[in-house]
Amino acid sequence: MTIKELGYIVLDSPDLARWGTYLQEVVGAMVSEGPDGSLRVRIDERDCRLLLRDSPQEKLAAMGWLVRDEAGLRQALETARAEGCEPRIGTADECIARRVNGFFAITDPAGHSHEIAWGPVVNFRQPFRSPAGVPAFMTGDQGLGHLVIGCEPAQFEATSRFTTGVLGLQVANLRAQSLSGEPVPFPITWFHADNPRQHSLGLAASFTPGAPRHGCRHINLEVPEIDDVGRALDRCDRHGVRIARSLGRHVNDRAISFYMASPGGFLVEYGCAAPRKDWSLEIVYDEGGAGSVWGHKPNPAR
C-alpha cells in the first residue's frame, strides 16, 4: 500500500478537559466538542487531526494513515489481507468522528492500532485560527507531523517488518549501531511515508515493564519559524508545563525542537526548520549513538 501521510491520531483519555485547555492554550490548536463529548482538534484546514475520546485509560488509540483515494484504500485492504492481517472496517459513526470517508484498522505485532483511511474532510467554512496565535502548523503534503511509538525489544523486528511489509512505509534512517563508541541505549528505526517529511513514524525497541502502556513516546508538530518555537517555550513557562527536553537539533530531520510534557504522560515535540527530503537522492544510514547535533538535554520529572 502507498501511505501518503500521517493524517490523524486518536487518543483516549480520562481527562478531556485538561487536554482541551492544554491543546488550545499551550499547543495553539483549535478544539471543538462533539455530541458524544469527544474532542476534535484542528491544526490546519482539515477538520480533524487529533480525536480525543473519553476513556478510563490514557492511551494512543490509533494512528491514522492516509492513502490517496478510495481505490488506494481497496488496494491497501487487499495487501493487508494477503499479509495475513484481519482488517476491521470502520463503521459510519467512526468515520464521522474521524472526519474521513472510509478506513480499516489493523494491529501491528506490538499491539498498536493502525488505521488506513481515505478522503479527509477539509473545513472551508472556518479558516484555521490558533487560539494561542500560532501562525500555522507545517502540514500540507507532509502530513500532520510524526509520532514515535515503543515496543518491547522482542517485538522490534516483527513490528519493523510489519511497518515496511504491510503498511508500506520505508526506512528513512536508523539508530542501531554503536560504531563511534557512544553507546546506543536502544535501537530506533525511522520510517517515512510517500512525502518529503524525513520521518512520519519512529519505532523504538524500548519499553519499561510496569510503565503505563499508552504506547506513544512522543507526538511531533512543526511550526514555521524559530520564533514560533520560542513562543511555545514561553507558553509552557506561563502555564507551568514541564520542558522534558531542552531546545536542540536532531541529526536526522534537522528540526530545531524541544519536548514538553502532555496530559497523556507522553511528550509533545514542538519544532521548526526541518528541510524537505528528495527520496531519490537518499540512502538509509545509521546515526550511531547521536540523536541530536546539540541540545535536547533531558529534564527529569520532579
Ligand SMILES: [Fe+2]
Ligand atoms: Fe520527534
